[in-house]
Amino acid sequence: MxxxxxxxxxxxxxxxxxxxxxxxxxxxxxxxFATEVMLNAVNIAFAAISHYYNDLTGQMFAxxxxxxxxxEVAVGLGIxxxxxxxxxxxxxxxxxxxxx
Amino acid sequence: xxxxxxxxxxxxxxxxxxxxxxxxxxxxxxFVGIIASLLLFTSFVASALLxxxxxxxxxxxxxxxxxxxxxxxxxxxxxxxxxxxxxxxxTVVTLVSTVVHIYSIGYMDHDKSFxxxxxxxxxxxxxxMILVMSDNFAGLxxxxxxxxxxxxxxxxxxxxxxxxxxxxxxxxSPSWAANEAFIVNRIADLGMLVGLFIIYWNVGSLQYDVVxxxxxxxxxxxxxxxxxxxFIGAMGKSAQFPLHTxxxxxxxxxxxxxxxxxxxxxxxxxxxxxxxxxxIFSMTPEVSFFIAALGTxxxxxxxxxxxxxxxxxxxxAFSTLSQLGYMFAAAGLGAYWxxxxxxxxxxFFKALLFLGAGNVMHAMHDELxxxxxxxxxxxxxxxxxxxxxxxxxxxxxxxxxxFFSKDAIIETAFNEGTYVLWAILVLTAGMTAxxxxxxxxxxxxxxxRYDESTLHPHEMYKFVLxxxxxxxxxxxxxxxxxxxxxxxxxxxxxxxxxxxHTHHLIWVLTAVVLVFAVGxxxxxxxxxxxxxxxxxxxxxxxxxxxxxNQYYIPQFYEEFITKPYxxxxxxxxxxxxxxxxxxxxxxxxxxxxxxxxxxxxxQTGNLSNYLNWMAVGAVLLxxxxxxxxxxx
Numbered sequence: 001m002x003x004x005x006x007x008x009x010x011x012x013x014x015x016x017x018x019x020x021x022x023x024x025x026x027x028x029x030x031x032x033f034a035t036e037v038m039l040n041a042v043n044i045a046f047a048a049i050s051h052y053y054n055d056l057t058g059q060m061f062a063x064x065x066x067x068x069x070x071x072e073v074a075v076g077l078g079i080x081x082x083x084x085x086x087x088x089x090x091x092x093x094x095x096x097x098x099x100x
Numbered sequence: 101x102x103x104x105x106x107x108x109x110x111x112x113x114x115x116x117x118x119x120x121x122x123x124x125x126x127x128x129x130x131f132v133g134i135i136a137s138l139l140l141f142t143s144f145v146a147s148a149l150l151x152x153x154x155x156x157x158x159x160x161x162x163x164x165x166x167x168x169x170x171x172x173x174x175x176x177x178x179x180x181x182x183x184x185x186x187x188x189x190x191t192v193v194t195l196v197s198t199v200v201h202i203y204s205i206g207y208m209d210h211d212k213s214f215x216x217x218x219x220x221x222x223x224x225x226x227x228x229m230i231l232v233m234s235d236n237f238a239g240l241x242x243x244x245x246x247x248x249x250x251x252x253x254x255x256x257x258x259x260x261x262x263x264x265x266x267x268x269x270x271x272x273s274p275s276w277a278a279n280e281a282f283i284v285n286r287i288a289d290l291g292m293l294v295g296l297f298i299i300y301w302n303v304g305s306l307q308y309d310v311v312x313x314x315x316x317x318x319x320x321x322x323x324x325x326x327x328x329x330x331f332i333g334a335m336g337k338s339a340q341f342p343l344h345t346x347x348x349x350x351x352x353x354x355x356x357x358x359x360x361x362x363x364x365x366x367x368x369x370x371x372x373x374x375x376x377x378x379x380i381f382s383m384t385p386e387v388s389f390f391i392a393a394l395g396t397x398x399x400x401x402x403x404x405x406x407x408x409x410x411x412x413x414x415x416x417a418f419s420t421l422s423q424l425g426y427m428f429a430a431a432g433l434g435a436y437w438x439x440x441x442x443x444x445x446x447x448f449f450k451a452l453l454f455l456g457a458g459n460v461m462h463a464m465h466d467e468l469x470x471x472x473x474x475x476x477x478x479x480x481x482x483x484x485x486x487x488x489x490x491x492x493x494x495x496x497x498x499x500x501x502x503f504f505s506k507d508a509i510i511e512t513a514f515n516e517g518t519y520v521l522w523a524i525l526v527l528t529a530g531m532t533a534x535x536x537x538x539x540x541x542x543x544x545x546x547x548x549r550y551d552e553s554t555l556h557p558h559e560m561y562k563f564v565l566x567x568x569x570x571x572x573x574x575x576x577x578x579x580x581x582x583x584x585x586x587x588x589x590x591x592x593x594x595x596x597x598x599x600x601h602t603h604h605l606i607w608v609l610t611a612v613v614l615v616f617a618v619g620x621x622x623x624x625x626x627x628x629x630x631x632x633x634x635x636x637x638x639x640x641x642x643x644x645x646x647x648x649n650q651y652y653i654p655q656f657y658e659e660f661i662t663k664p665y666x667x668x669x670x671x672x673x674x675x676x677x678x679x680x681x682x683x684x685x686x687x688x689x690x691x692x693x694x695x696x697x698x699x700x701x702x703q704t705g706n707l708s709n710y711l712n713w714m715a716v717g718a719v720l721l722x723x724x725x726x727x728x729x730x731x732x
Binding site for chain 1: 703705707708712
């Protein structure tokens with residue numbers, strides 16, 4: 001029988017994969033993918049816990065996150081295209097213009 | 101009406117000071133001196149009218165200008181009290197100040213800081229007026245500190261002069277002397293403050309009337325402590341032993357300053373304090389006797405140093421010290437009104453003497469050594485007459501002011517049965533006569549001992565000589581007002597009359613004092629009237645050297661107080677201040693700087709690195725949250 005803890009473990013694993021992506025990737029586009037992965041990991045956890053407690057609030061929250069993530073991606077991708085046009089690359093190591 | 105006069109008397113010098121200050125940085129303007137003198141004269145007229153009012157009606161005027169300090173139970177108003185004692189002081193102070201202001205127009209003629217000088221001088225008079233007019237101890241203390249600051253400013257008026265080496269002082273300059281005066285007074289002021297604290301702690305007020313009416317409820321030890329502490333303050337301002345060295349060094353200042361501040365007014369503030377607080381001192385016979393004994397000692401001690409000194413101004417400074425000793429002797433013996441009378445008479449003739457000395461300095465191009473003068477009588481008739489009159493008054497020759505006031509003090513010492521004090525005071529009277537006339541004869545008689553081909557002494561300006569005449573007149577006639585003065589001030593001060601026994605002997609006592617005074621003058625005449633004959637043997641004797649070096653007290657202070665203190669300060673600076681205090685402060689700054697410099701490396705500009713740091717932060721927070729959750 002698959003229970004709450006299984007869902008949470010899957011969620012944690014996916015979150016970790018996303019986090020690793022954020023930390024290790026150098027390409028901005030890949031960073032975006034990684035953040036999406038983290039967001040969806042959280043969505044899984046929300047949905048699972050919502051079901052466990054028979055409370056719809058969590059699932060509602062997941063919907064909100066999906067909506068916000070979609071708009072964020074729309075804005076983010078727009079920025080990425082501009083960046084790419086300007087610098088010809090999306091590699092973070094080449095974009096470090098604000099070194100202290 | 102009377103209230104307005106009080107404010108005019110008080111604030112005219114203040115207005116004068118502010119007015120002169122407007123021109124403080126600009127070149128010499130004669131009208132600044134004239135307006136300052138006029139304002140001072142206004143103040144004098146107001147004081148004289150107040151004196152007349154108080155004299156005729158016997159009332160005192162008490163005004164409260166405003167609330168000054170009001171905190172919890174402590175209320176101190178800016179209140180002014182014009183009664184018999186303060187009105188006497190006001191009249192004396194404003195009269196002498198007016199004369200000195202006019203005198204300064206002539207004396208400071210060639211000084212480029214002419215305007216600044218008047219600003220300081222008037223500020224001093226304002227402070228002095230606050231000191232004498234205040235109706236509470238706190239106001240008196242403000243005036244007390246105010247005159248101290250002005251004294252500092254004026255002694256150091258020629259602050260640009262470099263240190264020079266003199267016989268008595270290894271190194272002296274106006275700024276050095278100013279600092280010495282200020283620091284010595286600071287030491288004494290601590291005593292004064294302690295006295296005020298004791299009074300406030302035990303009475304709960306600093307108003308004179310409240311304090312004096314509460315005195316019977318206080319214990320003897322409290323009274324003794326308060327009286328002693330107040331007297332320590334008086335000792336500093338009035339330069340009593342062992343805090344006397346600053347007064348002679350203060351002669352580095354311009355001569356009008358010496359006349360006004362260091363002879364006639366400020367130095368008598370200590371005597372004024374004892375007279376003002378006479379209810380306290382009357383209840384503490386031990387402290388009062390100590391004051392009388394110390395005063396007598398200082399009278400003799402200072403006179404002895406004046407015997408051999410060669411510096412014109414320092415001789416007069418020593419005589420000021422000596423006369424202050426007389427005043428304290430009288431006040432300590434309970435004859436407060438006699439002390440006040442001597443204070444007033446002394447202010448007139450001593451200011452005159454100093455101003456005369458200023459004329460001599462002016463004529464001799466700042467030469468002060470009386471061994472290098474002589475024969476000035478021809479060129480300086482007026483000054484000779486003035487200084488002669490002032491010296492006769494100082495020596496206590498009949499009809500002159502000093503005779504009445506000083507004789508009364510000496511009689512008081514006899515009347516109280518303190519025969520030792522009496523004998524010392526009589527002997528001192530003889531010494532006073534000797535050194536005053538030694539100076540007069542050496543300066544004005546005999547042959548010129550300066551280079552007559554290069555130096556042509558000339559008399560001071562006419563208007564200056566005329567301005568000095570009121571002082572000369574008072575030095576002659578002030579004594580005749582003694583009886584009237586007694587009835588006037590004893591309405592407030594306890595009366596003091598000689599006993600039957602003393603009254604019988606009064607002719608004998610007067611004759612003894614006169615023999616000493618005339619004897620002193622005669623001795624000075626024999627020795628010095630026909631020129632100076634140096635006596636090598638005498639000048640090399642131990643006593644002469646001891647006196648000429650002021651009992652080696654300045655050297656003693658230098659070696660055993662100033663130098664060890666400087667060494668201690670140096671040690672504290674290098675070991676405590678630098679190694680502990682500074683090191684701590686610098687350490688904190690360095691730590692922050694280093695940590696900032698170190699963490700600056702985080703700022704790579706690379707988003708990836710920032711994200712890594714963010715993750716580290718998040719993990720840290722998680723750890724903290726987890727630990728705190730586990731701990732409960």
